[in-house]
Amino acid sequence: MTSDPARSVPLPDERSPASYALLLAPLILLTEVTALELTLIYPVLPLLSDAFDTASIGWTLTVVSLTGVVAQPLLGRVADVIGKKRMILYTAGAFATGSLLCALAPSYPVFLTGRAVQGTCLVMAPAAYGLIRDILPARVVPVALGAVTTGIGLSAIVGPLTGGALGQAFGYRAVFWFALAYVAVLTPWFARTLPETPVRRPREERGIDVPGGLLLGTGAGGLLLLIGQGADWGWASVATLAALGCSLLLLVGFVRRELRAPEPLIDLRLLAGPALRWTLLAAFAGAFAIGGTAFAMPMLVQTPTSLGYGFGMSVLGAAVFLVPQGLLGAACGPLGGLLARRRGPRYTLMAALAGLTATTLTLALLHTAVWQLLLAALFMGAGFGCFFVGVSNLVVEAVPADRTAVGAGLMGVANNLGQATGVTVLGAVLARYVVDDSDEDHVLYAETGYALALGIASAVAFVGLLVATAMRHGREPATGGVLRIVGAEAEPGAERRTP
Numbered sequence: 062m063t064s065d066p067a068r069s070v071p072l073p074d075e076r077s078p079a080s081y082a083l084l085l086a087p088l089i090l091l092t093e094v095t096a097l098e099l100t101l102i103y104p105v106l107p108l109l110s111d112a113f114d115t116a117s118i119g120w121t122l123t124v125v126s127l128t129g130v131v132a133q134p135l136l137g138r139v140a141d142v143i144g145k146k147r148m149i150l151y152t153a154g155a156f157a158t159g160s161l162l163c164a165l166a167p168s169y170p171v172f173l174t175g176r177a178v179q180g181t182c183l184v185m186a187p188a189a190y191g192l193i194r195d196i197l198p199a200r201v202v203p204v205a206l207g208a209v210t211t212g213i214g215l216s217a218i219v220g221p222l223t224g225g226a227l228g229q230a231f232g233y234r235a236v237f238w239f240a241l242a243y244v245a246v247l248t249p250w251f252a253r254t255l256p257e258t259p260v261r262r263p264r265e266e267r268g269i270d271v272p273g274g275l276l277l278g279t280g281a282g283g284l285l286l287l288i289g290q291g292a293d294w295g296w297a298s299v300a301t302l303a304a305l306g307c308s309l310l311l312l313v314g315f316v317r318r319e320l321r322a323p324e325p326l327i328d329l330r331l332l333a334g335p336a337l338r339w340t341l342l343a344a345f346a347g348a349f350a351i352g353g354t355a356f357a358m359p360m361l362v363q364t365p366t367s368l369g370y371g372f373g374m375s376v377l378g379a380a381v382f383l384v385p386q387g388l389l390g391a392a393c394g395p396l397g398g399l400l401a402r403r404r405g406p407r408y409t410l411m412a413a414l415a416g417l418t419a420t421t422l423t424l425a426l427l428h429t430a431v432w433q434l435l436l437a438a439l440f441m442g443a444g445f446g447c448f449f450v451g452v453s454n455l456v457v458e459a460v461p462a463d464r465t466a467v468g469a470g471l472m473g474v475a476n477n478l479g480q481a482t483g484v485t486v487l488g489a490v491l492a493r494y495v496v497d498d499s500d501e502d503h504v505l506y507a508e509t510g511y512a513l514a515l516g517i518a519s520a521v522a523f524v525g526l527l528v529a530t531a532m533r534h535g536r537e538p539a540t541g542g543v544l545r546i547v548g549a550e551a552e553p554g555a556e557r558r559t560p
Contacts, residue, residue, distance in 0.1 A: 141191075280315060358437075
């Protein structure tokens with residue numbers, strides 16, 4: 062799809078708030094699939110494990126994040142070349158294709174292939190952030206980013222409830238038929254409503270580093286495999302040491318290639334500045350806590366009461382339990398955007414990481430009464446809602462306009478690696494504390510395993526909070542991004558926006 066040059070200009074500043082809300086509605090709803098592809102799945106993980114007869118069901122989540130590690134910087138760079146709106150449309154088509162594969166999958170490998178194809182849609186979020194920066198007036202950008210985060214926060218309500226209801230009534234395949242229908246309805250609305258970005262990378266900088274993406278993806282995948290399987294293989298075994306050595310060599314090769322390549326997949330020189338570097342480190346820590354908690358909490362609340370600490374909730378019951386978390390997350394998205402605009406995005410990120418630290422610490426220490434779990438869910442909602450708007454505003458403030466999608470792609474790498482690592486680490490810890498209960502059909506874990514796993518997540522989130530507290534970047538009110546375009550080229554007839 063090609064953009065209409067007449068529409069490829071920043072939107073006028075005189076629009077009303079209601080007009081901006083209507084304009085952003087299809088973008089918010091479509092971008093929500095980046096979270097729905099995870100939140101829809103959480104309640105039906107036991108169903109998937111039974112259907113495919115596998116104990117490695119965590120890879121249903123990990124493969125999505127791992128695909129995003131490669132897809133976000135690679136496709137983020139493509140988005141800087143072909144246009145962010147066009148990239149969102151392409152990845153929406155890929156998500157629909159992956160949903161169809163998952164709905165029809167006859168085996169677990171085919172199902173994981175479908176999940177990997179779905180994972181390419183994770184580039185939607187950074188592309189959406191870039192599109193917002195390119196087409197909206199600077200004063201609207203922080204709140205607009207918060208509105209997109211609201212859509213992602215709503216997935217914490219819509220996803221578990223929809224996935225739980227469909228899975229309980231019709232089986233797990235119904236979840237993927239729903240995902241296919243969702244994106245098929247929203248994509249044409251988005252295509253007709255929003256203009257394309259006027260910002261493009263210069264022609265001499267339009268190479269795509271596919272080998273770099275392969276080095277990054279295989280290296281990161283090897284480390285995740287090592288974390289997940291190291292205890293079973295033996296930490297000093299030949300297989301573990303070989304996986305570690307190969308993964309490190311691949312990642313070192315990736316760094317060397319990116320520093321020498323004329324057109325790197327990820328411009329690691331952006332990390333030379335402390336603003337982006339420390340932002341991404343804090344983002345990794347927060348994403349670790351989010352991914353690990355989202356993986357562990359549904360299993361914790363569905364644990365039978367016979368073990369002395371579970372609540373024996375059904376699939377749908379566990380989904381309903383997450384509603385307060387989603388409501389607060391949806392509310393905190395725009396509130397976090399306002400805080401970023403008035404005080405600075407660093408404060409939004411600090412609030413998010415404080416909430417995530419409190420969530421995981423509460424779950425680690427207190428998990429015997431419903432009010433304790435509700436308290437943790439409220440902390441999680443506040444932390445989740447503020448987290449993405451805080452990180453996205455910090456990234457927007459840290460990079461030039463024509464590097465927005467690449468900068469957001471780096472943010473996506475940090476988020477996806479953090480979530481994948483959180484799921485893998487907490488899954489590996491829980492796997493060491495399996496409870497042998499012949500009266501139950503599903504795998505159960507001891508209370509000690511949950512306490513240790515969530516305690517690790519809390520420690521990681523607290524380190525992220527310390528980083529955010531110490532960083533100098535983001536202490537001033539968010540401006541929507543200062544345009545420092547280096548040779549950026551607009552489409553014919555487009556005008557460049559000034560702050």
